[in-house]
Amino acid sequence: SEPLSGGGRSSGLMSFLRIGDRAAGAIKSGGTTRRAAKMVVVDIDHPDIEAFIDWKVIEEEKVAALVTGSRIMAEKLKPVFHACINCEADGDDCFDLKKNPRLKQAARDARKSLIPEAYIMRIVELARQGFRDIEFRTYNTDWDSEAYGTVSGQNSNNSIRVTDEFLHAVEEGGSWALRGRTNDKVVKEVDARKLWDQVGRAAWACADPGIQFHTTINDWHTCPNDGQIRASNPCSEYMFLDDTACNLASVNLDKYLQTDGAFDVEGFNHTVRLWTLALEISVLMA
Structure with missing residues (x-):
């Protein structure tokens, strides 16, 4: 700074x-x-x-934290959600940790895994609002995955x-x-x-x-x-030097198609040789 x-x-x-x-x-x-x-x-x-x-x-x-955390959250928050929607108690008792023993235990297990309280209660509130299915996203360590993209x-x-x-x-x-x-x-x-x-x-x-x-x-x-x-x-x-670049070469293969549809092999070989020499000189001078 x-x-x-x-x-x-x-x-x-x-x-x-x-x-x-x-x-x-x-x-x-x-x-x-x-x-x-x-x-x-x-x-x-x-x-x-x-x-x-x-x-x-x-x-x-x-990335490792995202992958691990997402899987732990999915594992620990699903029981919280199921404890709410599969409850046989009446009304709001299903969403009250003091009145729903199964929910209380599921919430305790989630806390032991260090899942934030706000996320536990969010799942409870979604169940209270009538949701019957929640997608718990999990991530992986693939190099092109969403976890690496973040x-x-x-x-x-x-x-x-x-x-x-x-x-x-x-x-x-x-x-x-x-x-x-x-x-x-x-x-x-x-x-x-x-x-x-x-x-x-x-x-x-x-x-x-x-x-x-x-x-x-x-x-x-x-x-x-x-x-x-x-x-x-x-x-x-x-x-x-600064502000110079490693130039790449490309060839338009359509230009080597002859009128009868045949490919001009001799001309293509000549082009490849010229490009190879030019690029080799570029690298050798660097």
Whole structure:
């Protein structure tokens, strides 16, 4: 949350990453069902690096909580509902925990499972209003499920840029300075080894963040006078200057259909060879 030139303070990296992640989830790549190709790379000395490292870990824990919680709620709230609608008592006695022993026990079991009181009473009230069937939604851990759709951090490759300087600090057990983006001032000092351990635990838990070795990448830079390489495309085969891109190639197969309906194999082979050479040059120069 660095100061802004117009006054106030920045809301920080993570708030904007969540916006971008939500946009990537909504905008399918190429207008099809293919997932968006979005890459997020954060420097190891960024003030928000600790939150970024654990971002996806925490979000996946939320998915686990949604899945587990939804199933427990369905299991424990169904008896509450059935205790109300299958009651043989008269009138409102069926919905009174003091007068309906079966409801009282079902509510007690639900509370033991930490289901909020408001949800227990909502089920009772729905039964009181005459509902005879209630859908209890449950969620699963499928990567394209509604549970994953409700959390952030799932629509990009999240990676960090690690310098040799940081790795030396890890090796020596030293501290590591997190610096502001606008003024380069030290915002916070952290233990380099603890930060590196955090990276390892997060990558083990959820496969992110990935690692890009900033110093080594720039030692191999083919155009160093034009600026540093600070990121890559999502697949990481293209590493080059800011505002450049890994260009993909496509071919319109209809153009190779001849008047007699035959496919121009020779022409297609020639096109493929040209595209392969051009794209290979693009990658090799990066």
